[in-house]
Every structure is written in structure tokens, then in C-alpha cells.
Amino acid sequence: MSLLEIHGLTASVGDKPILRGINLTVNAGETHAAMGPNGSGKSTLAQVLAGNPAYEVTGGSITYKGQDLLEMDPEVRAQAGIFLAFQYPVEIPGVSNAYFLRAAYNEVRKARGEGEVDPLEFADIMEEKLALVDMDPGMLQRSVNTGFSGGEKKRNEILQLAVLEPSLAILDETDSGLDIDALRTVADGVNKLRDRNRSFVVVTHYQRLLNYIVPDFVHVLAGGRIVKSGGKELALALEEKGYDWLTEGEPVGVNA
Amino acid sequence: MTAEATIERVVTAATPFEDAFRALIEGDGAQAPAHIQSLRSAAFEAFRRLGFPTTKNEDWHFTSVAPIAEHDYLHITTQSGDVQRSALAPFLFGRSEWHTLVFVNGRYAPELSNTSGLPKGVTLLDLRRAWQEAPQLTEPLGRLTRHDDRAFSALNTAFMHDGAVLHVDRDVEVDMPIHLLFVTDAVAAKSMMHPRNLIVVGRHAKATVIESYVSLSDAVYFTNAVTEVSVAEGATLHHYKMQREGMRAFHVGTIEARQARDSHYISFSLSTGGSLTRTNIYTTLAGEGCGATLNGLYMLDGEQHCDHQTLIAHVQPNCFSRELYKGVLDGQSHGVFNGKVYVDPIAQKTDGKQTNNTLLLSDKAQIDTKPQLEIFADDVKCTHGATVGRLDEQALFYMKSRGVSRALARELLTYAFAADVLETIEQPSVREELERMTLRRFMTVADDR
Numbered sequence: 061m062s063l064l065e066i067h068g069l070t071a072s073v074g075d076k077p078i079l080r081g082i083n084l085t086v087n088a089g090e091t092h093a094a095m096g097p098n099g100s101g102k103s104t105l106a107q108v109l110a111g112n113p114a115y116e117v118t119g120g121s122i123t124y125k126g127q128d129l130l131e132m133d134p135e136v137r138a139q140a141g142i143f144l145a146f147q148y149p150v151e152i153p154g155v156s157n158a159y160f161l162r163a164a165y166n167e168v169r170k171a172r173g174e175g176e177v178d179p180l181e182f183a184d185i186m187e188e189k190l191a192l193v194d195m196d197p198g199m200l201q202r203s204v205n206t207g208f209s210g211g212e213k214k215r216n217e218i219l220q221l222a223v224l225e226p227s228l229a230i231l232d233e234t235d236s237g238l239d240i241d242a243l244r245t246v247a248d249g250v251n252k253l254r255d256r257n258r259s260f261v262v263v264t265h266y267q268r269l270l271n272y273i274v275p276d277f278v279h280v281l282a283g284g285r286i287v288k289s290g291g292k293e294l295a296l297a298l299e300e301k302g303y304d305w306l307t308e309g310e311p312v313g314v315n316a
Numbered sequence: 317m318t319a320e321a322t323i324e325r326v327v328t329a330a331t332p333f334e335d336a337f338r339a340l341i342e343g344d345g346a347q348a349p350a351h352i353q354s355l356r357s358a359a360f361e362a363f364r365r366l367g368f369p370t371t372k373n374e375d376w377h378f379t380s381v382a383p384i385a386e387h388d389y390l391h392i393t394t395q396s397g398d399v400q401r402s403a404l405a406p407f408l409f410g411r412s413e414w415h416t417l418v419f420v421n422g423r424y425a426p427e428l429s430n431t432s433g434l435p436k437g438v439t440l441l442d443l444r445r446a447w448q449e450a451p452q453l454t455e456p457l458g459r460l461t462r463h464d465d466r467a468f469s470a471l472n473t474a475f476m477h478d479g480a481v482l483h484v485d486r487d488v489e490v491d492m493p494i495h496l497l498f499v500t501d502a503v504a505a506k507s508m509m510h511p512r513n514l515i516v517v518g519r520h521a522k523a524t525v526i527e528s529y530v531s532l533s534d535a536v537y538f539t540n541a542v543t544e545v546s547v548a549e550g551a552t553l554h555h556y557k558m559q560r561e562g563m564r565a566f567h568v569g570t571i572e573a574r575q576a577r578d579s580h581y582i583s584f585s586l587s588t589g590g591s592l593t594r595t596n597i598y599t600t601l602a603g604e605g606c607g608a609t610l611n612g613l614y615m616l617d618g619e620q621h622c623d624h625q626t627l628i629a630h631v632q633p634n635c636f637s638r639e640l641y642k643g644v645l646d647g648q649s650h651g652v653f654n655g656k657v658y659v660d661p662i663a664q665k666t667d668g669k670q671t672n673n674t675l676l677l678s679d680k681a682q683i684d685t686k687p688q689l690e691i692f693a694d695d696v697k698c699t700h701g702a703t704v705g706r707l708d709e710q711a712l713f714y715m716k717s718r719g720v721s722r723a724l725a726r727e728l729l730t731y732a733f734a735a736d737v738l739e740t741i742e743q744p745s746v747r748e749e750l751e752r753m754t755l756r757r758f759m760t761v762a763d764d765r
Contacts, residue, residue, distance in 0.1 A: 133722075
């Protein structure tokens with residue numbers, strides 16, 4: 061059984077169809093890259109997997125660990141091991157990062173039938189996780205993402221990924237807005253978290269990220285469909301030739 | 317004909333209070349000093365003339381006091397109720413050692429109060445003892461506030477009979493908060509209370525006063541409090557008002573402060589109780605170099621109606637004021653915020669900032685917010701603003717995508733909304749208690765959904 065199976069998935073925002081029939085299978089331990097021009101639907105795919113209510117699924121199916129994912133609320137998906145690293149992490153003034161992370165960690169543990177951890181135990185866990193993403197412990201006392209730089213926000217996403225230890229991590233344009241040093245740090249963190257039981261879907265506009273997070277498969281989206289799939293060398297071809305050679309005759313934008 | 321009709325209407329409105337007033341001045345109230353007796357009579361005259369305000373009165377535009385006016389109330393003039401010390405524990409911020417005057421159903425309860433260990437230079441008395449033992453301390457009564465155009469203040473002044481008198485001598489810093497705790501029990505049903513407090517903080521002195529209005533019952537009663545405050549030159553007063561009345565109570569509370577030069581007045585108003593409540597907080601920055609901070613939080617549910625009116629009067633140059641009021645409204649509750657910052661023509665270099673933010677948790681909750689600046693000086697820095705919003709759906713989704721349940725996400729976001737105004741509370745025990753109250757309140761709400 062595959063970890064994730066997507067068949068004929070269509071989704072829209074308001075009246076606007078964005079995904080027009082996505083088929084994708086992800087097995088345990090695989091890293092898939094989803095690339096494509098703006099408006100191709102790659103970020104929508106990420107949001108739909110996490111259950112963002114702003115997107116309406118209009119057809120098709122998603123099976124995760126043999127269960128109907130579309131029937132699950134976002135928090136249930138997270139508790140079942142799905143994690144989305146946001147392109148634009150949300151600022152939550154007034155809620156400390158430490159409190160939020162521990163609340164999330166305990167909710168996920170509860171769902172797995174494990175006991176909650178107290179603040180002291182959690183501090184020990186955090187020490188190791190912070191080192192993984194090279195983050196200053198002071199960040200834990202600040203409000204979630206509030207006043208964080210772009211790099212700090214993305215690092216905070218990877219920290220959450222490290223804490224929640226998902227089975228399927230979706231990185232939505234984690235490279236956007238990062239300089240090369242920040243990109244390396246974030247990618248290093250992700251690479252340390254790769255193992256044969258954890259799968260990744262890496263959504264990106266640029267091939268550059270894939271130099272650091274090397275995928276097993278690359279999919280090119282255009283007009284809400286996967287128009288080409290291949291190995292990591294496909295990403296290099298895209299970097300050289302752009303998207304046009306793949307998308308001719310395909311509707312590129314969502315309104316096409 | 318018209319004139320007669322008008323007079324008749326006003327007399328009718330005041331009639332229920334006539335008997336109670338007569339009983340007071342002819343009975344127990346006759347012990348008051350002469351100046352208080354004449355003040356009472358003038359105030360009752362004013363109330364007769366004013367009657368209860370209607371929504372045509374600009375200051376009462378969003379709040380109809382008809383529910384208050386349509387009841388008859390008993391005026392309790394003797395000690396009553398059956399309140400044990402242990403029943404007060406939830407209202408003491410975990411600090412039973414604080415200097416506390418307890419009033420039960422409007423009457424001072426010495427057996428529940430604790431005035432031991434007050435520092436030298438601090439006088440804390442109930443009003444009736446003050447005008448027997450230290451009448452000179454009660455002289456400012458009626459001079460720091462006015463009642464000639466305010467019906468509720470007039471009514472309070474007419475019925476003033478009990479309350480707290482606090483006098484802090486110059487240069488005295490009182491470290492421990494002084495708690496004035498007004499509690500009602502079931503005996504308060506259908507009665508009215510008119511607590512009258514006087515707080516005088518001397519030159520370069522410092523004090524923290526908490527005024528709490530709480531209930532052990534869900535009776536219908538009417539609290540109509542007035543607190544007069546004088547903050548002398550260079551003095552500092554932290555003044556907390558905790559309105560946690562019973563859920564069917566009516567509450568009108570007015571605090572009016574007058575600040576001398578270089579003084580600081582820091583006020584926080586919490587409102588969570590009552591069915592119909594109105595809190596007025598007024599301060600006049602009457603000398604140069606003053607600072608005033610007026611913050612508050614109201615959390616409403618059901619059909620509660622809660623109105624805050626504030627006035628910060630800058631009448632001298634080089635003063636600053638900060639105001640932040642936040643509201644969390646659920647159910648069909650109705651909040652009102654009416655805040656005015658007045659800047660006199662001579663009050664140059666005034667630095668004022670006023671903000672009102674409201675979070676609506678339900679479609680039926682309603683807020684009327686009216687921040688106002690009246691600026692007559694030309695070299696000032698004043699801003700004001702108001703926002704009304706709902707819980708941020710993006711933030712809710714973000715939290716849920718980390719496995720946090722909808723209920724907990726909602727609770728955390730609501731708490732977070734209130735957190736920054738709670739953080740301004742300097743007294744740690746008060747701050748922690750209010751943080752706990754806020755969390756508790758929204759945990760319950762969240763679980764209901």
C-alpha cells in the first residue's frame with residue numbers, strides 16, 4: 061500500500077477551478093518535487109493535502125495510509141502524520157512559540173495514544189530539535205512567527221516539522237524569500253529529517269532548492285495537471301529550458 | 317399643559333427614590349456631617365430635575381437604562397447578608413494578606429475586613445467611621461466629581477452612606493495593594509447600593525487600589541458606585557476596577573480622578589459581570605508633566621450589555637495619555653466603548669494615544685465604538701483608532717494544521733487577543749488572576765462548540 065494516492069483530484073477557490081485532475085502516488089521514504097510556473101496549482105495541491113478550508117475539493121480522491129483523507133479535518137490529518145510547511149507562516153501575536161509547539165506536540169501524542177509531556181520534558185526535546193535547525197532558544201519565548209524575519213519563519217516551520225515527526229511532510233515554496241545561506245540552513249534541517257519512513261512533497265518554483273534537497277521524483281504542474289514526471293534530472297532540464305517547452309498546448313494559467 | 321406634563325413625568329421617575337431618600341436623611345444618615353447632609357439634598361434635587369438619562373442624551377446614546385429605571389429598589393441601611401470569609405477566597409487574587417475593606421450588600425463588614433499592618437501615614441476607613449473620627453479627610457467628597465448633570469452620580473451622592481476613604485500621606489509608598497471589595501449575596505435581591513469612595517494620594521506618595529464588585533448570587537440588584545480620586549503632585553496611583561457582578565445585576569460605576577503636576581494615574585477596568593453595566597472613568601490632567609494610562613478589558617456573553625465611557629482631559633501642557641480597551645464579545649452581547657480625549661487650547665505638547673479593539677466571537681454579538689479626539693491646541697501628537705474583527709481563519713487553520721484542535725486553537729487565539737492588554741497590568745497577582753480568568757472563560761466557551 062502506498063502512503064499517499066491521489067486520483068483525478070480537482071479543486072477550486074470560489075468559482076475558479078485550479079486543480080484539474082491530479083494523479084500522484086507517494087510511497088514511504090520517497091521525496092517528490094512538484095514544480096511549475098505561477099498559477100499551475102502546485103501550492104493549491106499542498107493546501108488541499110493539509111485541508112485548508114479556503115479550497116474546495118470538487119472531485120477525485122486522496123487516500124492516505126489507506127484512509128479517505130478528504131473526510132478528515134485538518135487537525136486530524138496533522139495528528140495522523142501530515143505536515144505542511146507554509147509558504148507564508150502565520151503570525152500569532154500573544155501565543156508563545158514554546159506554548160504552541162508543546163500544545164501541538166501533545167495533541168499529536170494524544171492522538172497516537174501517548175502521554176502528554178510537561179514543560180520540563182518538552183524543554184529537553186526542544187534542545188535537540190533546535191540544534192537541528194540551528195535556531196536560537198530565545199525564539200521559543202517569542203510569539204509564534206511574530207516579527208520573525210523571512211528566514212526565521214521558514215526555520216520555525218522546519219523546527220515544527222522536526223518536533224511533530226510527520227509521515228508526510230509537504231514543503232510549500234519553503235525556498236521563497238530566502239537568501240542562499242538561509243536556504244542551506246533550512247535544507248540541511250530537512251535533509252537531517254529524511255529517513256526511509258518519512259516522505260516529502262517539495263513544492264518549489266526554482267530548481268535551486270533541489271540542489272540541496274535532492275528528490276527521487278520530479279513532477280511538473282501546468283494548468284492544474286501534472287504534465288511531466290521524471291527523475292531529478294528533469295529539474296535541471298527545467299532550469300535550462302524553462303517551463304514553456306512542456307506547457308505548450310496546455311493551459312498554463314488558472315483562467316485559461 | 318406641556319410644562320405640567322413634563323414636570324409630572326420627572327416626578328414620576330424620581331418617586332420610587334423619594335421614600336428611600338427620606339428614610340435615609342431622617343434615619344441613619346443623619347449622623348453624617350453637615351456638609352454631607354447638604355450635599356445629599358442638593359444631589360437629590362439634581363436627580364429629581366435630571367431623571368434617568370435617555371438614549372437621546374449623547375452620553376447614553378448606545379445604552380438604554382430603562383431596565384434599571386423600571387425597577388423599584390430597597391435601600392439597605394443596616395448590615396445584612398450571610399457571607400463567610402471563605403466565600404470571598406475566589407475574589408482575593410490569592411492574597412488574603414492584602415489590606416482589605418469588605419462591604420456586604422453595600423454596608424461595611426468589619427469582621428471580614430483586614431486593615432492590620434497598614435503603614436504609618438495611611439488612613440483606610442469606612443465612610444461612616446471616617447466622618448466620625450476624621451471628618452477633615454472627607455472634606456473633598458463631592459469636589460472631585462460633579463453630579464449636577466449626571467443622574468447616576470446625583471443619585472449616588474444623594475444616597476451616599478457607606479464606602480471607603482483612603483488617605484495616603486505625602487512621601488508614603490504603600491507596597492501592598494489596598495482592596496475595596498463590594499460583595500452581594502441573595503439578600504441584595506431587589507435592592508440598591510450606592511458605594512461612595514474617596515482616594516487621596518499625597519505628594520510623591522504611591523499606592524495601588526483595587527475596587528472589586530462581585531456577587532455570590534444571581535439576584536437582580538443595582539450597584540451605583542462613585543469613586544473620587546485625587547493624585548497629588550508627583551504621586552502615583554495604580555487603580556484597578558474589577559466589575560464581576562452577578563449575571564442579572566445592574567451596575568453603574570463612575571471613577572473620577574484629578575491629577576496634579578507630574579502625577580501618574582494608571583487605571584485598568586475589567587468588566588465581565590452584570591446584565592446591564594456602565595463604567596465611567598474620567599481623569600483630568602490638571603498639571604504639567606502628568607501621565608494617565610486607562611486600559612481595560614470586557615468579556616461578554618449571552619445578552620450582557622456593557623458600556624465603557626472614558627474621558628481624558630488634557631488641560632495643561634506636556635502631559636501624556638495612553639488608552640487601550642479590548643473587548644471579547646460572544647453570544648448576543650452588546651459592547652459599547654465611548655472614549656474621549658480632550659485637549660485644551662493651552663495643553664500644547666500633549667501626547668495621546670487611544671485604541672479600542674473588539675473581537676466578535678459570534679454573528680449576533682455587537683459593538684458600538686466611538687473613539688473621539690477633541691483637540692483645541694495646535695502642537696500636539698494624538699492618535700486614535702478602533703478595530704472590530706473576528707478570529708483569524710488563517711491562524712485557526714495554521715494551528716489546526718499542527719494538530720491543535722479547533723477548540724484549543726480558538727481558545728488560544730482569543731486569549732492571545734486579550735493578552736497584550738493583560739500584560740499592561742503591573743500588579744503580578746492581579747495580572748495572573750486575570751490571565752487565568754481569561755483562559756478559563758474561553759475554555760468553557762470553546763468546549764460548548
